[in-house]
Amino acid sequence: xxxxxxxxFHGVHKGFGGxxxxxxxxxxxxxxxxxxxxxxxxxxxxxxxxTLLHMAATLERPDAGExxxxxxxxxxxxxxALSVLRTSSLGLVFQFHFLLKxxxxxxxxxxxxxxxxxxxKAAWDRxxxxxxxxxxxxxxxxxxxxxxxxxxxxxxxxxxLVNDPDLILADEPTxxxxxxxxxxxxxxxxxxxxxxxxxxxxxxxDLDFARRTDQxxxxxxxxxAPE
Amino acid sequence: MNIRPLLFLAGRYLKSRRKYRGVGAPLLSLVGLAVGVLxxxxxxxxxxxFQLTFIESLMELSSSHxxxxxxxxxPDAAMQSLMLKQPGVRAVVPTTEGQALVSTPLGGRxxxxxxGFSPDTLKQDEGLAKHLGLASQAVGVPGFPAxxxxxxxxxxxxTLGVVPGDxxxxxxxxxxxxxxxxxxxxxxxxxxxxxxxxxxxxxxxxIANLDDSRASFSGPNDFFYAIKLSxxxxxxxxxxxxxxxTGRDRQEFTTWRDYxxxxxxxxxxxxxxxxxxxxxxxxxxGVNIYFxxxxxxxxxxEDLALWAAVGVVPRRLRAVFxxxxxxxxxGAALLGTALGLLASWSFGSLNLLSSEAFxxxxxxxxxxxxxxxxxxxxxxxxSTAAAWLASAGVTQNPVAEVLKSE
Numbered sequence: 001x002x003x004x005x006x007x008x009f010h011g012v013h014k015g016f017g018g019x020x021x022x023x024x025x026x027x028x029x030x031x032x033x034x035x036x037x038x039x040x041x042x043x044x045x046x047x048x049x050x051t052l053l054h055m056a057a058t059l060e061r062p063d064a065g066e067x068x069x070x071x072x073x074x075x076x077x078x079x080x081a082l083s084v085l086r087t088s089s090l091g092l093v094f095q096f097h098f099l100l101k102x103x104x105x106x107x108x109x110x111x112x113x114x115x116x117x118x119x120x121k122a123a124w125d126r127x128x129x130x131x132x133x134x135x136x137x138x139x140x141x142x143x144x145x146x147x148x149x150x151x152x153x154x155x156x157x158x159x160x161l162v163n164d165p166d167l168i169l170a171d172e173p174t175x176x177x178x179x180x181x182x183x184x185x186x187x188x189x190x191x192x193x194x195x196x197x198x199x200x201x202x203x204x205x206d207l208d209f210a211r212r213t214d215q216x217x218x219x220x221x222x223x224x225a226p227e
Numbered sequence: 228m229n230i231r232p233l234l235f236l237a238g239r240y241l242k243s244r245r246k247y248r249g250v251g252a253p254l255l256s257l258v259g260l261a262v263g264v265l266x267x268x269x270x271x272x273x274x275x276x277f278q279l280t281f282i283e284s285l286m287e288l289s290s291s292h293x294x295x296x297x298x299x300x301x302p303d304a305a306m307q308s309l310m311l312k313q314p315g316v317r318a319v320v321p322t323t324e325g326q327a328l329v330s331t332p333l334g335g336r337x338x339x340x341x342x343g344f345s346p347d348t349l350k351q352d353e354g355l356a357k358h359l360g361l362a363s364q365a366v367g368v369p370g371f372p373a374x375x376x377x378x379x380x381x382x383x384x385x386t387l388g389v390v391p392g393d394x395x396x397x398x399x400x401x402x403x404x405x406x407x408x409x410x411x412x413x414x415x416x417x418x419x420x421x422x423x424x425x426x427x428x429x430x431x432x433x434i435a436n437l438d439d440s441r442a443s444f445s446g447p448n449d450f451f452y453a454i455k456l457s458x459x460x461x462x463x464x465x466x467x468x469x470x471x472x473t474g475r476d477r478q479e480f481t482t483w484r485d486y487x488x489x490x491x492x493x494x495x496x497x498x499x500x501x502x503x504x505x506x507x508x509x510x511x512x513g514v515n516i517y518f519x520x521x522x523x524x525x526x527x528x529e530d531l532a533l534w535a536a537v538g539v540v541p542r543r544l545r546a547v548f549x550x551x552x553x554x555x556x557x558g559a560a561l562l563g564t565a566l567g568l569l570a571s572w573s574f575g576s577l578n579l580l581s582s583e584a585f586x587x588x589x590x591x592x593x594x595x596x597x598x599x600x601x602x603x604x605x606x607x608x609x610s611t612a613a614a615w616l617a618s619a620g621v622t623q624n625p626v627a628e629v630l631k632s633e
Contacts, residue, residue, distance in 0.1 A: 059627045087538030098533045102243040112537040
């Protein structure tokens with residue numbers, strides 16, 4: 001492993017059964033992401049972009065091959081070890097915000113840290129700081145149903161950062177937003193790469209957003225090729 | 228493991244559920260369990276009341292804790308004194324027990340249990356005197372009968388139509404062996420009546436003077452010393468001690484367990500069956516909690532997927548759902564226990580049953596703390612276990628599938 005890579009795929013195979021013939025998404029994928037870089041993956045629907053992201057997030061296991069996160073092989077890690085890895089190294093942002101409706105904005109951001117073992121006070125301090133970073137310091141106590149779509153997605157982004165991950169995995173983070181709000185979220189994500197040295201793996205259909213990253217890759221037939 | 232975040236989550240989910248779906252299912256579970264705890268506590272308190280009161284009365288009136296039967300059927304004052312000196316021995320009373328026929332000059336007659344006591348038994352055995360309930364004493368000084376006198380159970384006197392001061396005849400077959408049995412009859416004055424509160428005793432017992440009884444109605448095996456102990460459960464140990472100290476054969480001492488085994492076994496079985504029957508409430512409510520929590524897990528599958536995605540170990544989240552079951556169990560145990568104790572208390576202080584119809588001055592209720600604790604723990608366990616089992620789905624949530632489905 002190169003010291004500057006945060007994510008590596010080695011000979012990854014992944015397919016899905018069912019139907020008359022199984023679908024093969026990846027057969028021997030080799031690819032890596034260097035630290036401090038932002039990469040966008042584009043491609044048609046059904047080519048496996050989200051599956052690629054889920055394997056990077058250790059939410060899905062490859063059928064064969066190995067995925068390394070922060071230099072750690074993940075194939076043989078148990079659920080507890082994977083949870084620790086996700087907490088310490090990964091921040092996930094989805095197309096749908098997945099905010100918990102029972103909790104306020106600051107609670108949504110703070111809880112993953114509190115559950116990970118950070119003290120309550122430290123978790124809430126960090127959450128307030130991040131909610132301010134995404135420009136919603138006046139919305140701390142609001143519940144998801146009291147926020148706009150763009151605000152929810154910014155809170156979801158703050159939640160992804162609460163445990164200070166090295167690698168941010170974002171799946172269509174602006175897919176549900178209007179142009180103005182989409183731009184604000186894009187700026188935030190790219191700013192994290194440029195100013196804080198985070199790495200970003202972005203899956204998107206939005207070519208304009210993709211082109212703002214350091215590299216655009218197209219996923220086609222199980223392979224990643226420069227756009 | 229820091230449980231505070233889990234408590235926070237559980238509390239918020241419960242609050243949200245109350246807000247959006249009402250408190251129907253948890254409240255129903257809580258009420259169901261509380262009713263179970265209330266019923267078990269109240270029923271067992273009354274059963275204990277009957278059982279323990281009856282056992283105590285039985286020990287004091289009839290069987291005593293230990294019996295020593297002299298082989299020759301004669302009183303042994305030295306032995307009596309020696310036994311009385313042993314630790315834990317409260318009273319040693321010479322007595323006889325046999326069967327007789329009581330009849331009146333007007334033609335009333337009835338078969339009875341004939342017990343013989345000496346007049347100073349009142350001083351020797353306060354427990355017996357207290358439980359006997361000497362009701363009315365018209366002849367001589369209050370207490371046990373002098374020679375020529377007899378005490379009748381109050382119901383027996385009523386049945387025979389006699390009052391203190393009347394004469395009755397006692398007839399019994401006595402003799403050293405079956406082939407030598409001969410009828411003996413004595414004319415005795417009714418000194419008074421007694422009322423124990425137990426119909427079988429009040430209608431079937433006659434107490435005569437010990438000397439009259441020994442001389443006229445008893446064989447050698449009918450005479451024994453009734454031994455009362457401070458701790459009724461120390462019967463076997465005390466019997467061993469008495470046999471050792473007095474140099475007698477251990478077989479000469481019999482304990483209340485020997486001659487009441489079947490009866491107390493039946494009481495224990497009755498109580499166990501009652502606990503199982505009423506305890507089924509816990510099972511039924513447990514099933515309700517199980518399905519309610521299972522539904523809650525399904526409703527929160529997106530939340531659970533998210534927690535897994537942000538790095539929370541799914542097993543930890545099981546506790547969030549089990550905590551609701553635990554909270555319901557604790558609430559029901561507290562409420563049910565409080566109401567059960569209140570009900571048990573009110574049974575004793577309210578005249579719920581007619582004393583004439585049921586021959587009871589009041590419904591006896593006796594609360595045993597270990598049983599109350601056991602019932603409360605069973606309640607908490609059943610609801611927590613049901614919720615814990617239902618929350619197994621937390622660890623089987625297909626995270627990627629759920630996230631993709633959005």
